Amino acid sequence: MLFSKLVALLSATLVLASSKPRSVQKLNIIRDTDGLQTNVTWDEYSLMINGERMFMFSGEVHPYRMPSQSLYLDILQKVKSMGFNTVSFYVFWGIVEPKRGVISFEGFRDLQPFFDAAMEAGIYLMARPGPYINAETTAGGFPGWGTYTPSLWRTSNTTYYEAWQNYVSTTAHILAENQITNGGPIILVQSENEYTGWAPGYSEDFTYEAELLSAWRTAGIKVPITFNDASPEGHYLTVNIWGYDSYPNGFDCSSPYTWASNAVPTYFWSAHEEYAPEEPNAVYEYQGGAFDGWGGSGYDTCAILTGPDFERVFYKNELATSTTYLNLYMIYGGTNWGGIAHPGVYTSYDYGSAIAEDRTLREKYYELKLQANFLRVSPAYLTTRPMNSYSNQGAFTGNQALLTTQVLDVVGNQTGFYVIRQANASSNAMEMYTLTLPTSVGNLTVPVLGGQLTLDGKDSKVHVVDYAAGANTLLYSTAEITTWATIDGRDIIVVYGNAGELHETAFKFDGTVPAATVVSGSEQLKSETINSTNLVIQYTTTGQTVVEVGSDVLLYILDRANAYEFWVLYPPTTGAYANYSTADPILVKGGYFIRSVDVSGSTLALLGDLNSTASFEIIAPAASSAQVTFNGEPLTLEKTSYGTLTAEKTVSLPQVNIPTLESLTWKTADSLPEITPTYDDSSWTTANHTTTVNPTQPSTPVVLYAGDYGYHTGNILWRAHFTSLGAETGFTLNVQGGSAFGYSVWLDSSFIGSWVGDAVYESYQSSFSFPGTLSKGSAHVLTILQDHMGYEEDWTAASDDFKAPRGLLSYSFEGSNATTVDLWKVIGNLGGEDYVDTTRGPLNEGGLYGERQGWHLPDFDDSYWADGLPTNGISSAGVSFYRTTFELDIPSGVDYPMAIVTTNMTTNPYFRSQFYVNGYQFGKYVNSVGPQQAFPVPQGILNYNGLNTLAVSLWAHENEGAKLSSIALEVLAQVESSMAAVVNQPMPPWTPRPGAS
Ligand SMILES: *[C@@H]1O[C@H](CO)[C@@H](O)[C@H](O)[C@H]1NC(C)=O
Numbered sequence: 001m002l003f004s005k006l007v008a009l010l011s012a013t014l015v016l017a018s019s020k021p022r023s024v025q026k027l028n029i030i031r032d033t034d035g036l037q038t039n040v041t042w043d044e045y046s047l048m049i050n051g052e053r054m055f056m057f058s059g060e061v062h063p064y065r066m067p068s069q070s071l072y073l074d075i076l077q078k079v080k081s082m083g084f085n086t087v088s089f090y091v092f093w094g095i096v097e098p099k100r101g102v103i104s105f106e107g108f109r110d111l112q113p114f115f116d117a118a119m120e121a122g123i124y125l126m127a128r129p130g131p132y133i134n135a136e137t138t139a140g141g142f143p144g145w146g147t148y149t150p151s152l153w154r155t156s157n158t159t160y161y162e163a164w165q166n167y168v169s170t171t172a173h174i175l176a177e178n179q180i181t182n183g184g185p186i187i188l189v190q191s192e193n194e195y196t197g198w199a200p201g202y203s204e205d206f207t208y209e210a211e212l213l214s215a216w217r218t219a220g221i222k223v224p225i226t227f228n229d230a231s232p233e234g235h236y237l238t239v240n241i242w243g244y245d246s247y248p249n250g251f252d253c254s255s256p257y258t259w260a261s262n263a264v265p266t267y268f269w270s271a272h273e274e275y276a277p278e279e280p281n282a283v284y285e286y287q288g289g290a291f292d293g294w295g296g297s298g299y300d301t302c303a304i305l306t307g308p309d310f311e312r313v314f315y316k317n318e319l320a321t322s323t324t325y326l327n328l329y330m331i332y333g334g335t336n337w338g339g340i341a342h343p344g345v346y347t348s349y350d351y352g353s354a355i356a357e358d359r360t361l362r363e364k365y366y367e368l369k370l371q372a373n374f375l376r377v378s379p380a381y382l383t384t385r386p387m388n389s390y391s392n393q394g395a396f397t398g399n400q401a402l403l404t405t406q407v408l409d410v411v412g413n414q415t416g417f418y419v420i421r422q423a424n425a426s427s428n429a430m431e432m433y434t435l436t437l438p439t440s441v442g443n444l445t446v447p448v449l450g451g452q453l454t455l456d457g458k459d460s461k462v463h464v465v466d467y468a469a470g471a472n473t474l475l476y477s478t479a480e481i482t483t484w485a486t487i488d489g490r491d492i493i494v495v496y497g498n499a500g501e502l503h504e505t506a507f508k509f510d511g512t513v514p515a516a517t518v519v520s521g522s523e524q525l526k527s528e529t530i531n532s533t534n535l536v537i538q539y540t541t542t543g544q545t546v547v548e549v550g551s552d553v554l555l556y557i558l559d560r561a562n563a564y565e566f567w568v569l570y571p572p573t574t575g576a577y578a579n580y581s582t583a584d585p586i587l588v589k590g591g592y593f594i595r596s597v598d599v600s601g602s603t604l605a606l607l608g609d610l611n612s613t614a615s616f617e618i619i620a621p622a623a624s625s626a627q628v629t630f631n632g633e634p635l636t637l638e639k640t641s642y643g644t645l646t647a648e649k650t651v652s653l654p655q656v657n658i659p660t661l662e663s664l665t666w667k668t669a670d671s672l673p674e675i676t677p678t679y680d681d682s683s684w685t686t687a688n689h690t691t692t693v694n695p696t697q698p699s700t701p702v703v704l705y706a707g708d709y710g711y712h713t714g715n716i717l718w719r720a721h722f723t724s725l726g727a728e729t730g731f732t733l734n735v736q737g738g739s740a741f742g743y744s745v746w747l748d749s750s751f752i753g754s755w756v757g758d759a760v761y762e763s764y765q766s767s768f769s770f771p772g773t774l775s776k777g778s779a780h781v782l783t784i785l786q787d788h789m790g791y792e793e794d795w796t797a798a799s800d801d802f803k804a805p806r807g808l809l810s811y812s813f814e815g816s817n818a819t820t821v822d823l824w825k826v827i828g829n830l831g832g833e834d835y836v837d838t839t840r841g842p843l844n845e846g847g848l849y850g851e852r853q854g855w856h857l858p859d860f861d862d863s864y865w866a867d868g869l870p871t872n873g874i875s876s877a878g879v880s881f882y883r884t885t886f887e888l889d890i891p892s893g894v895d896y897p898m899a900i901v902t903t904n905m906t907t908n909p910y911f912r913s914q915f916y917v918n919g920y921q922f923g924k925y926v927n928s929v930g931p932q933q934a935f936p937v938p939q940g941i942l943n944y945n946g947l948n949t950l951a952v953s954l955w956a957h958e959n960e961g962a963k964l965s966s967i968a969l970e971v972l973a974q975v976e977s978s979m980a981a982v983v984n985q986p987m988p989p990w991t992p993r994p995g996a997s
Contacts, residue, residue: 031278033240036222037181040188042241045411046280046324046382049124049180049187053382055324055375058086058126059288059331062135064095065349066334067108067920067985068940071359074895074979075332076121077595078355081567082365083372085580086187087118088284088327091129091175092340093167094143098712098842099833100163103170107839107986115178118185122572122579125178126226126284126327128190129171131164131212132797135193136291136336136345138790138843139802143167144712145833147705147791147803150693154195154797156207168212172219181222183576189221190284191239195797196230202798209236228284232271242275243282243325244268248314249305251290253352254297256304259458263425264314269321269389280324287314288328289351293344294740294789295759298931302352308367309458313421315371316460320392320405320419322384328368331355335936337922339713339843343738343762343789346932347924358897358936360973361593366564370496373483373568376582380468383411393423397433402455404435414440416465420455428457439475440466440508441531446478447504449526449538453478454501469493472507472553475534479503479541479557483568485585488621488643492587494556496563497541503557506536507549514550519642521545523557546642554619554642565589569597569606571624587619591649595978602626607978609895610651618645631893631978653974656896659886661950661967668868671850671879671953674717674783675746681719683997685709685832687824695800696809702824705805706788711828714846715955718784718808719825726776729769730814736763737806738789740929742912744877744957746783747771751877754957756910757787759929763809770814784808785879785955787912788828788846827852830996837919839986844921846914848953850881852996856916856951859989870913870952873963882952886969890944895977898942899934900950903965911962916951917941918987927962936972939982 030048032041039050046053059079066072079087091111097103105111118125132154133141142153151159178184191212198204216225224240232244248265252258272281287310290302318326333351341347350357354365375381384407388395392403396418407417418435432452436445446463447453455461467474469484470491479495486492497503507513513535516527523545526538537555539545544562547555558566567588572578579596586597586604594608604618604625616635618628625645628635635647673679689703698704706716716737731752735743742757745768753768755761774780786807794802807826813819828847829835835842836854845851854860862883870882890896900915905927915923915935923935942948956962 033222033224039180040223042224042280044278044280045322053379054085055382056086056124056326057084057372057375058088058325058327059084059354060088060285060327060329061332062090062334063111063114064092064108065336065340066938067337068938068982069108069110069113069985070940070980070983071938072114072117073120074359075355076117076123078359078361078593079331080121080123081569081594082354082369083376083568084123084331086124086126086327087331088126088128089114090133090135090141091127091171092133092137092141093131094137094139094141095841095843096171097143097167098835100143100145101166103166104838105174107841109841111174115185119576120579122581123185124180124187125185126188126190127175127186128193129168129175130193131168132794133193134793134795136342136349137340138342138713140342140793140795142794142802144707144791147707147712147805148693152798152800153802154208154794155202155205156211161211165215168215169219172216172221176220176222179221179223186223188224188226188241189216190226190228191216192227192236194228194230194245194795196233196235197795198797199799204235209238213238226282226284232268232275234275237275241279241282243284244271245285246283247287247290249287249290249310253290253292253302253305256301259426261424261426264317264421266389269386272321281322282325283318283323284325284327285329286318286326288330289333289353291345291349291351292931293759294346294926295929296931299348299350299352303362303364306352306364308363311364311367311371313425313458313460316419316462317421319381319417319462320386320389320407322386322407324382332359333357335922337920338841339790339846341790342793343740347922347935348932358899358972359895360897360975370480370482370563374462374481376568377483377485378467380409380412380415381407381417383409384417385410396435396437399431399433401427401429401431402433413466415467418463418465419460420463421460422455422458430457431455435463435478437465437476441475441534444476446476447502447538448506448530448536449504449528451502451538453503456498459498466508475506475508477505479505482563482566483587485568485587485619487585487587487619490552490554492554492556492619494558494563494566494587496558496560499542499559499561501541502538503541504536504538505555506534507553509533509535517548519546519548520640521557548642567591567594569594571597571599589617590614591616592975599624604628605632606630609975609977609979610649611973611975613651614649616647616649618647620645651976653976654891654894656890656971658969658971661884661886661969662869662871664884664886665867666869666882666884667862667865668880668882669850669855669862669865671848671855671881672785673849674719675749677749680997681825681827683995684719684825684827687718687826694803694805696803696805699810700808701820704808704824706807706826706828707805709826710832711826711847712791713843714788714829714851715848716786716788716806716826716828717847718786720782720784720821721823722780722782722819722821724774724776724778724780725816725819726774727816728774728813728819730767731770731782731811732765732767732814733784733811734763734765734809735784735786735807736804736809737787738762738792740926741787741789742926742957743784743786744955748780751959754877754910756928756957757926765810767814830993836993837988839988840920848879850953852993854990854993854996855881855883856921857919857990858949858987870954870964870967873954873961874956875961877956877959877961879953879955882954883949885947885949887947888942888944892981893976895975895979897936897939897972899936899970899972901934901968901970903933904930905963905965908958908960908962910957912955913964914953918943918949934970934972940985943984943987944982
């Protein structure tokens with residue numbers, strides 16, 4: 001009521017929102033989107049959903065990187081149970097409109113299952129439809145046809161403007177239907193992406209920005225429009241809620257324990273106050289992991305670089321800037337299956353995220369849960385301001401090695417949050433300190449009962465002062481709070497510290513001070529009444545200790561490992577937004593993952609996943625927990641002396657039969673008939689363009705850029721027909737394909753050489769000798785097979801970097817400058833932009849003969865092929881294809897993620913392979929570059945209950961040939977699971993492929 005009145009009253013002042021006065025007005029003016037809607041509003045402190053302030057703790061998930069759509073719910077529920085309420089996602093223009101004017105949201109590209117899963121998980125969505133997204137995707141999300149569309153992209157240039165119209169309006173309509181204003185999950189839409197840097201001579205194009213804003217609104221976007229500056233530099237300030245990105249620990253996963261001494265950002269608050277003082281401090285991408293490139297050190301190292309210690313230090317530092325919108329990129333990375341990747345990343349996009357590529361949970365997940373649950377129950381934080389951002393060294397502690405930022409609730413009752421960290425971020429020193437804090441009862445030096453607090457190396461803490469927890473007020477707590485909940489009239493307060501640390505929690509009472517009694521655990525408390533109405537409790541955080549403070553407080557004192565085990569769950573209410581409720585929390589300790597809770601009558605139904613036998617403690621209203629079920633089975637309950645429930649649940653992890661792939665029958669066929677004398681390439685595309693709009697102007701008589709002929713992904717074959725002048729001794733060529741690409745060249749049927757590729761070169765010039773002299777007037781053909789690692793991104797606006805061609809940059813005949821190519825032919829994926837497999841999309845298959853023929857697809861008749869394994873391989877340079885089938889019969893009720901795994905081959909190491917599972921390309925392997933050897937394939941792409949087809953391509957770069965060192969199907973984790981049944985993605989079988997030759 002008050003809220004809607006306020007909005008009405010202020011509608012006259014809404015013009016302020018768009019004109020962005022630079023003067024700092026602390027008016028607490030609630031803004032909407034110029035009267036379009038009132039569901040999502042904001043002021044200078046936070047976002048509000050239907051008037052309720054929220055810390056938007058968000059994680060990035062890309063639907064297109066998880067094509068098994070029935071797993072969306074599992075991922076989003078994992079995000080939700082971590083205490084998050086929002087997910088941010090990109091839409092990838094290049095896969096939606098691979099042929100200009102033909103837009104398809106078919107199959108895995110359909111966004112509706114993602115929206116539906118968000119509603120079911122109770123997760124809000126921020127949509128980021130680009131049109132440019134970066135995202136380590138090929139061409140940064142631009143469609144391949146963009147590479148031959150003239151004029152600078154990411155500007156207001158008319159040609160580009162016309163190019164994005166169709167995509168933006170079609171996509172925006174789909175998003176609009178799923179906005180919160182229409183009963184959907186979308187609360188924000190981002191325009192462009194990191195539009196922050198420009199090629200020399202160009203600058204921020206305000207016309208382009210305005211055109212996009214207008215296009216979103218015209219197509220029906222009513223929720224606030226946001227923008228993420230790549231770093232806080234004040235670009236695109238005309239959006240509703242401006243914000244920025246930051247990756248402060250960088251991407252060098254090979255030195256994961258090394259942090260720069262000044263790695264923790266310190267200027268975000270001043271930047272926010274300079275650029276968007278009337279909006280919430282919003283960080284739309286904050287480092288949640290790191291990507292890893294070809295030849296990199298692997299995602300396990302990225303998970304260390306951005307591990308729990310990183311999460312503590314860097315995310316708590318965001319609280320020192322009163323950030324109230326925090327999106328972690330990535331929270332679930334997924335897979336660059338097919339041709340999704342740009343050359344800077346390989347097949348896995350695990351990202352070292354809290355939720356791994358195979359959907360298992362890293363320790364990072366549990367650390368984040370501690371922080372997210374705290375923010376959810378700390379509304380005072382939502383109206384805070386940092387009070388001493390630039391004078392925090394030694395503040396409150398007197399210890400110059402420590403920075404303490406005071407963050408005060410300036411609207412409410414002055415609740416204080418004291419964020420403490422090392423001044424030198426790289427320090428591993430154990431710092432001792434006491435805190436002298438202003439409190440509502442005057443200054444106190446904490447610990448009051450003696451001793452010192454500790455900050456051990458790469459750590460950070462949030463100490464609270466005058467903090468409301470239900471009916472109680474904590475005068476202060478040095479142990480951090482992960483949650484509190486009022487259950488059956490009792491305030492359950494859960495605090496934690498590192499094992500063995502000294503801490504104090506003090507309660508502020510009005511009158512009589514009750515006693516503190518240990519009711520569980522071995523901890524010895526020290527307690528004392530100070531100022532006659534305040535009770536100070538001192539303890540160390542070791543294991544779990546439960547303390548009753550009078551009759552209406554239950555204080556859980558935990559070490560970190562015990563705190564990790566706490567889950568905060570909310571029973572659904574009714575209606576479409578039932579799963580968004582944050583009322584009536586239920587606390588559960590134990591279990592690898594608790595997915596949800598439901599209450600019906602006196603029964604509490606828990607759904608969860610276990611990887612070992614669980615001991616639960618359940619804190620729930622007595623009336624709704626007379627019986628408790630776990631995944632539908634009743635638990636045998638016992639009651640603790642202090643009124644909570646405990647139960648054991650044995651885990652059930654059935655053995656499964658996984659086929660030994662190397663024991664199966666495999667079929668093999670040659671996949672390079674192009675080098676046989678009778679091969680006919682007449683149906684290929686003739687490469688005969690003499691001009692191109694590409695910024696890289698050709699130095700060859702005809703344009704030899706695959707993209708100009710509509711081939712944008714995977715392997716590309718070129719054929720150069722020439723007539724000998726009798727003097728040629730060899731061939732020199734410069735081929736470009738992106739980092740880790742390679743190529744091989746044949747003269748007629750003779751192999752003449754390869755560039756085997758490495759992580760450094762995006763293009764490479766080689767000279768190969770002909771095996772003998774050619775007779776004058778004889779006709780020959782050179783066959784060039786090259787890899788395409790994706791297009792470059794277009795990070796720098798107005799650079800057109802994404803147009804960097806894939807193909808031949810130059811060539812010449814050794815010994816005979818006058819020799820010319822009479823005819824150039826090129827082929828990539830069958831059909832090019834008129835790609836054949838609309839289910840698996842435009843990037844799934846490349847131009848190898850076997851791919852053009854559909855040999856990677858289920859049901860292709862390989863009965864006439866020879867027997868042969870990829871681990872036997874081939875004995876000369878060339879390409880071969882291998883196929884096998886196997887059955888799986890995995891019982892329901894488990895989540896056993898699997899991967900195709902190979903190992904490094906050290907003899908004859910120069911080869912590359914692709915792994916196709918039921919026609920979906922889920923692995924691009926370059927043996928000599930690496931690092932990836934395990935290629936997770938999600939359930940639903942892998943058929944867990946029936947037949948699977950595995951196809952492998954093997955391209956040997958050297959005369960000695962090549963073979964895979966090994967190939968296996970491995971179970972990556974065994975989890976008893978409550979996830980919804982997985983429905984297989986469509987796996988259309990082979991059908992005749994007209995035109996494939
Ligand atoms: C959006 O706001 C309107 C007006 O206050 C309200 O009636 C409606 O229920 C809200 N929608 C949602 C999904 O919360």
